[in-house]
Amino acid sequence: MLSPSTDWLPQAPLDPLHLDWLTTAGIEVAILRLDQIDPLISGNKWFKLIEHLKAADQSGAQGIISLGGAHSNHLHALAAAGKRFGFTTVGLLRGHPQETPTVKDLQAFGMHLHWLGYGGYRARHEPGFWAPWREQYPELHPVPEGGGGLLGAKGCGQLVTLAREQLSGLGWSNYDGWWLACGTGTTLAGLVLAEAGEHPVYGALAVPDDHGVAQQVEMIVQEAGLIDPGYELLAASRGGFAKVDPPLLAFIEQTEQASGIPLEPLYTGKALLALKQQVEAGKFARGTRLVFIHTGGLQGRRGFSSR
Template identity: 40%
Template structure:
């Protein structure tokens, strides 16, 4: 269902003045719309919906959710209707940001709810009400993270990735991608996650999906919290893109790369460490003019 629309995934090794090897796996290139990790997280969810004869997909997300945008396109492409339950009822009266505009353009019905209602998104009774309200619907959790998503994200690392790298780095939102990477990683590898959110609650979420302990998570580069930015982050993002011609976005991948570069400069990684960074896409939500944004901060 998904494999026939996948594009080849390129690798780019960056020239650095440090004694480590840094390679980026460009998952953002796997598909122009179902970008990055979302390709793998949605794959088995939509296959299950198709096998069950369902006609609609309903999911949850914030205003900057890459998952919302990717789900909208994938649902339309494979013949499903889609509904997005969006955190923040005040957004209903505001101009849509690029991520939500993308989702709406691909046919997703956007339902803006209060933060109090949004907090019910994991509650059995609330989900049962939604299922009753929307029959013939596959309900996919926030960020797409469930057992089917992790089945998909375990396919991100190839056999060569397992053999040729010592450290795997990725951005972390809901934990589904890093959980799949941990589960599929080799015993000698360290999986290092860079949280886009402030706080250590994600550690408990990740531990629900894996018993392995060859991983670590840091929120030191979240820049104050989810979707928040700093002048340092935007400056890094601009300079990185100019030097390496690899686009980033400010919610996830720029924060991860800021962290990776900082750790390299601190000599956190031993000499000759082979680092593989997973570019998880989400570029539809990137700030288009980082220079002008810098002037506003």
């Protein structure tokens, strides 16, 4: 039932990113446009779902049940995939019913929604949380919040192949590292596993330290048995998850105008601004070539002003 989805190998262009602060520092950046893999199934979320969908398919499930907030990029990608490939999706939502643009899309994509309240949602890590949902939906496979864990990370390993296949189009024979936004660290962990130390992976944290990204990445890397992982996490949340300030918004506007590439303020905008700060602080030598991942999330922008 889920199998057509597990065969889909989306393409994302790897484009040169020309910005004056990169030129000044002599740094080359190519941007892997995961926001362009599909009009609806966008960003890193699809890659985090791949191995979960395969596991669901192998277990004979008819669909997926998962959780997220009222602006969730994860639920959005999951619901869009369910509609595209014809499998059932159920979403367990944080808080009380509200009509965000994301929620309207989830409904239009045919996802069945349950609102858990705030306390109910907080219980998602408790041992008995899934039991009643498994009972109600025995034919559905549960996927953790955001499509995380080792399975989520493994799917993101494909990003390395996606980028490497396109290096020659840029005239690059190699690259010196990756730069991307981290929310849970799953996508970064996937790159770290696939690179196995070959190229460093720099993660710009879109969340504060107490979200446990470092521990989460460490756990995945250890579970996969990687000895010398080669990654670095850098603070980039600018005061907290989803906190937005005027310099960030001005930077996004200037960058969009200069590059024509749309960014959103929670992940990609913060990650690119953190890169600018590090480049200007001299972190990278002239001639360094980095692959920046555009992790999508543009659908979430619609609801941002109403938060």
